[in-house]
Amino acid sequence: MTTQRTRPETMGENDVIDLLLAQHAMIRNLFDEVEQAAPDRRGEAFTRLVRLLAVHETAEEEIVHPYARLKIEGGDAVVDDRLAEENHAKELLQQMDQAGPEAPDFAEKLAVLRAAVEAHARSEERYEFPQLRGHTSEAERRSMALGVKAAEAMAPTHPHPGTESATKNVLMGTPIAMMDRVRDVIRQAMGKHG
Ligand SMILES: [Fe+2]
Numbered sequence: 001m002t003t004q005r006t007r008p009e010t011m012g013e014n015d016v017i018d019l020l021l022a023q024h025a026m027i028r029n030l031f032d033e034v035e036q037a038a039p040d041r042r043g044e045a046f047t048r049l050v051r052l053l054a055v056h057e058t059a060e061e062e063i064v065h066p067y068a069r070l071k072i073e074g075g076d077a078v079v080d081d082r083l084a085e086e087n088h089a090k091e092l093l094q095q096m097d098q099a100g101p102e103a104p105d106f107a108e109k110l111a112v113l114r115a116a117v118e119a120h121a122r123s124e125e126r127y128e129f130p131q132l133r134g135h136t137s138e139a140e141r142r143s144m145a146l147g148v149k150a151a152e153a154m155a156p157t158h159p160h161p162g163t164e165s166a167t168k169n170v171l172m173g174t175p176i177a178m179m180d181r182v183r184d185v186i187r188q189a190m191g192k193h194g
C-alpha cells in the first residue's frame with residue numbers, strides 16, 4: 001500500500017501537467033513521511049524518496065523540459081533556471097545518501113533538501129507548467145503523460161522494506177547512478193542514444 005502511494009507511474013492522471021502536479025504533492029507527502037518516520041524506518045522511507053525524486057526529475061528533464069524549451073516564450077531561460085535548481089537538489093540528495101539516514105545531521109539536511117525541492121516545484125508550477133499548458137494541445141499533453149509514466153515504470157524499484165542495504169545498493173546504487181539508469185531507459189525507449 002505504501003509502495004503504491006509512492007510509485008508515480010501508477011497514477012491515473014492523463015494530462016502531463018495534472019500528472020506532474022500530483023507528483024509534486026506525492027513528493028511533499030513523502031518528505032512528511034521521512035520526517036515523521038521512526039529511526040528504524042527512516043532509511044526505507046528515504047530510499048523511496050530518492051527513487052521518487054530520481055524518476056520525477058529525470059522524466060521532467062528528458063520529456064517535459066525539452067518540450068517547454070521549444071514551446072513557451074523565453075523557454076531556454078525558464079528551463080535553464082529549472083535545471084540549475086534540479087542539479088542543486090541532486091547534489092544535496094547525493095550528500096545525504098552518502099552520509100546515510102543515521103547521520104547526526106540527517107534531519108537538518110533533510111530540511112534543507114526539502115526547502116530546495118519545494119522551491120523548485122513552486123517555480124515549475126509558476127513559470128513553466130501554466131505556460132506549457134497554454135501552448136500545447138490536449139493530445140500533446142496526453143502523449144507526454146504516457147511518456148512520463150512509461151519512463152517511470154521502467155525505472156528500477158526500491159527494495160522491500162527490511163532488506164539489507166547491500167541489496168539496496170545492487171538495486172539502486174547512489175541517487176546519481178539511479179538517475180543515470182532512469183535516463184538510459186528513457187533514452188532507449190525514445191530511440192535516442194547517449
Ligand atoms: Fe523538476
Ligand SMILES: [Fe+2]
Pocket residue numbers: 020024056057060121124
Ligand atoms: Fe517537478
